Amino acid sequence: MKTFCKLSILLLIATIWVSCDGDYRQKARGGFGEAVVIMDSTEWKSETAEALRQTYGEGIATLPTLPLEPLFDLQFRDFKNNDELEQLKRFKNIIIAAPIDDSTNTAEWVRALLSDEVENQVRNGESFAFPLQNKWYKDQWTMILTAPTDTALARQIQNSEKTLTDNLFEKEFQRWNEEVYGQGEQVELSDSLWTNHGWKIRIQHDWIKNIDTTYTENGEESHFLTMRRVLPENNRWFWAWWKDDVQDISYLDDNWINSKRDSLMKKWIRGSRDSSYVTTEYGRPVETEVFEMDGDLTHETLGTWRMTKDAMGGPFVNFTIYDEEADRLFILEFGQHAPKFKKRRFVRQFRTMLRTFTSDSTWQAGATQARVEN
Structure with a gap:
């Protein structure tokens, strides 16, 4: 030597x-x-x-x-x-x-x-x-x-x-x-989320937006958006829920996050059968870590989903983010169904993509039309 x-x-x-x-x-x-x-x-x-x-x-x-x-x-x-x-x-x-x-x-x-x-x-x-x-x-x-x-x-x-x-x-x-x-991204779609909704993530080149709606439930207005990337034997999806004028998050913990996720997926992330929907598989570990991302309180939840009334399942990655400056609460999630593939690499991709999330802390509810016109 x-x-x-x-x-x-x-x-x-x-x-x-x-x-x-x-x-x-x-x-x-x-x-x-x-x-x-x-x-x-x-x-x-x-x-x-x-x-x-x-x-x-x-x-x-x-x-x-x-x-x-x-x-x-x-x-x-x-x-x-x-x-x-x-x-x-x-x-x-x-x-x-x-x-x-x-x-x-x-x-x-x-x-x-x-x-x-x-x-x-x-x-x-x-x-x-x-x-x-x-x-x-x-x-x-x-x-x-x-x-x-x-x-x-x-x-x-x-x-x-x-x-x-x-x-x-x-x-x-x-x-x-x-x-x-590296293979391309949809900058215009990402920018439209910023303009119309006051938040964005970086979006790969072949994701397709599906649902983009505002709805009222129990007298409260919320927003929901979905995107999908369907490939042979590798179906991936993204959904986002957000609510304005949230000034108190004392209730926000692991149980609330998972309960809210499940209620949203029951309503919006449905299976091919009328009675089937995506829900959390609580028979396997569901883990949440709390940290700050760009100054916003962020809960990252990792676990497994399952389809009710069907033998389907896969991994999910969820971010629950609170923008204190704008009083806005966000829940964003990636899921995947790809039984023939190992899952680690895709979960790492989802965790990376969620880390590109940015919220407009100057956003004000009801200001969308004014922003578009300007």
């Missing part, structure tokens, strides 16, 4: 971005949802290796597929010389894991990538995870994980599970954004 040159601490802490205009390197290789774990082969059954499998390789309970698809497909790899290392450095998602003072090639490489100051932080238990972007190739994500011992590193990984996986998800959503809209 040749001795590796150390990087400065600045390269490690700061995300390394190289503009597309000036970066002529090749793109990293590998598919969506794949990650290469570089670790000495003698440690593939270590506590750290098991923690990585439980964190990055955990089965996705909200998908209807059995056996469960993992969050990421992990490939454990080792290297014996620089040529093998150069091949590993070509991959799109790379996790480098080793105790800081091990004698393995991977540990030596970790020390070469860290400055002396950062090494001391690791030994003192102050830091253990160091993300890098586009380090050796374009569109590349790398995570260095190290600690004083195998047990300590495993514990750090387990205690930071969500932070670690969210860091990789952020990169994957960026990639899916380019993939989903």
Whole structure:
């Protein structure tokens, strides 16, 4: 092994971005949802290796597929010389894991990538995870994980599970954004939603709008819109409900979201039989995470739907968003029926597309006609 040159601490802490205009390197290789774990082969059954499998390789309970698809497909790899290392450095998602003072090639490489100051932080238990972007190739994500011992590193990984996986998800959503809209999008349709309804999402080139209506129920006015993308053996749909003048959301929780979703789908997302409609499959996990997106409170719900009176089902992704500035509540959902396909990649696409949602916080109910005329 040749001795590796150390990087400065600045390269490690700061995300390394190289503009597309000036970066002529090749793109990293590998598919969506794949990650290469570089670790000495003698440690593939270590506590750290098991923690990585439980964190990055955990089965996705909200998908209807059995056996469960993992969050990421992990490939454990080792290297014996620089040529093998150069091949590993070509991959799109790379996790480098080793105790800081091990004698393995991977540990030596970790020390070469860290400055002396950062090494001391690791030994003192102050830091253990160091993300890098586009380090050796374009569109590349790398995570260095190290600690004083195998047990300590495993514990750090387990205690930071969500932070670690969210860091990789952020990169994957960026990639899916380019993939989903790279073949074209309907900018005019998206702009019409903004003009007529005060919100929009980016729409792929072959989605078709169906329902677009305003209705009154229990004396309250609401709005509903649907779109579909029908392909051979892969039927996908999107629906959106929204309500103006919502000033109190104290009732908004997981139960309200799912109850409201079910009532809307019973009314609008019907099956081919008169008595059939889409509803939530509560026999499988339904999980909701709350975060802020562009300053708006957002609930993301993942789970499985089923068709009443029929043997059909599939995954769904739902965003419930409250725009406090405009007093508007939105519920948006993607669903899919594609029994012959694995579901993870499509759910990732749906999660990416919902993240393009934007609300016009200056919107005022009843102002649509004035906006159109202007």
